[in-house]
Amino acid sequence: MSFVINGRFLTRPMTGVDRVAMNLLTSLDRIWPVASLGRFTVAVPPGYDGRLTLEHGDVEPCGRLSGALWEQVDLPRHHRGATIFNPCNTAPLLHTDNIVVIHDANVLDYPDSYSAPFRAWYGFLLPRLARRASMVVTVSQHSAERLMAQGITDTPAHVVPNGCDHFRPGAAEDSPRRRMFLFAGSPAAHKNAVLFAKLAERFAGRDVEFVVAGSRDARAFGGAADTAPASGNLTFLGRIEDDALARLYREAAALVFPSYVEGFGFTPLEAQGFGCPVISSDRAPMTETLGDSALFADPDDLNAWEVAAQRILEEPGLAARLSEAGRRNARRYTWADAADAYLGLILQVTGPEALPAAQPAA
Template sequence: MKIGINATILGDKPTGLGIYTINIINELVTQAYGEGHEVVIYTSHKEPFTNSKAEVREVSKYTSPKYGKLAGMFRFIWNQVMLPFYSTKDKVDIIYSTTHHGSFFGKDSQILTIHDTLPLIFPKQHKLQNYYFKYIIPLLLRKTKGLVTVSNSTKDDLVKNFNYSNSNIDIVYNSYNKDHFKYDVDEKYKNEYGRYFLFVGASYPHKNLDRALEALKELYENEDFKDVKILITGGRKDYTDIIIEKFQQYSFFENVVLLDYVPFNELPKLYSNAIALVYPSLYEGFGIPPIEAMACMCPTIVSNKSSLPEVCGDASIYINPEDKNDIYKAMKKMLVDKKLRGELIERGLLNCERFQWDKSASELLKLLNEKGGKAG
């Protein structure tokens, strides 16, 4: 079997979807060639696959996420025109897209991954994607042999929103880079910032940063916690600018540190030095940062909504993300209850063992074998 992989979502500064794409492809390629299959990867960013056995076809650089809305338009056109052309030329048996981008034309043998239904839940936040989910995805579903998603929670959302057969949706969990995300004894960030909570991915309003900062404001009013900071990384400037405008007049804001993009190699230190990860998201299709944090022995405070209870198990403090007082109480508990922190660290290390890229790739390859029509 020859597998074509649509990795046009990948850019030079990968975040959630990009990280998933790199890890699932690299592990899938290893296992596929071990079973005698071939793989061809379509991407504008070849670097993560330099040592791969797979053939890598470089596509237009304008499909890269760094080009914003232009990239979205280019990816759509590329999927409709060039993906059918390349897949026919390369004689692939099945096409796997690491995201919800597929083709109306060419092969019916395609599998899409839908990671979440955010554009349907927050339409004002994702106006163009809302249109895509409402009008394009229902048409694409007619040209797919199945869907992959990353949690039972998202699977339920897909069945509800698209009236798509439950039996035709397979769950392949996300994972984390086990060799990279582990406790780091370097106390660089602790020495620089003292006691701090970590907030990862301040990209959109559904990440709920404003309520996390309102909770920090409550902490600041207690003399014992006046030094406690919150470090924010991975944000979008347009969103963080709104947050700054809302809170900069308050004295507690001196304890808010915006780190922007933190290099991949620094993330384990950032997690390892934190009091806890605060992740009060209103919706997640999966939620990789809490798993990365657990692997780095960083306790987690997470929302009790969508996929997070499924992913985090018994290894987190759960909060109502719409209640700033609930978030405040959880943060305070992390500061004063050393026994609880220790228990959460132990449970977190056990919990993240459930998520392995090799296991995820094995499940995906089994699905591609079933849907691909021929083997070997």
């Protein structure tokens, strides 16, 4: 049996979905049953920089194209007959044996976040991929329901939650919490970044900082990125490295996560791993993944967000409870568990002849 992982994500700037794919790939590599399945191949377009080291797999560039054309033409041509695992929403449409991970239906649920060409491509591709795929997987029960509601899948996708333990501090690394609220994410419309800018305005003159880690887009923040004075309480850091983001998670009074829609809600769990309290939108799947470990507010109710933020600042007992509850919640989501679940699904597709041999009793 030939098993190939679509490594297109390795040759482009890292997105949230790509981060999931990278962590899943390295976790699968640790448990891959090479004795029964053989080594796997990570197929990549030209331009791969060779930064990935695997124990049970081999990274192999193929073809001459790039981007979506490589995925649709070169990948299936060079790996005809293989089972191809596609962790980042898209896959070669004409290939006959795809396992595809479709993370969400956001492009249809919240089209304002995406360009017209992107909407058209995903609207065409995703339902056709789902119908032809050997298996469709998604990352939350909410996403499985939305994929069906939007007609992308006809039957429920398999659900495998993401992990969030790719970088996490020990207790000794914790820093004193500042009077600072953090927004971490892209400026896409469904992220509701403008609420964060409005919340900063509500706290003007109260010695409270509001920090944005991510792309600086004036439109997403209601123009605040262009108009906020240097001495104001709203700071834009732009894209930052993981170490800098980890430091913000350690120091923030809370992460503010006002999204209208998500596939999984990766960022709040990442923050919780650092003991950072979370104030989240009360929309699914955040309520699914966070449970009772966060404060929730309607993403359109600015007053509710102001009250929640004020409670974090004025009630140290609440902040401490959310910090500890968040750590416990984040520990439920590990890449090892995700990899175990995916391997089980992969074995369902590859057939019983690929199952690992039973181990003798000790």
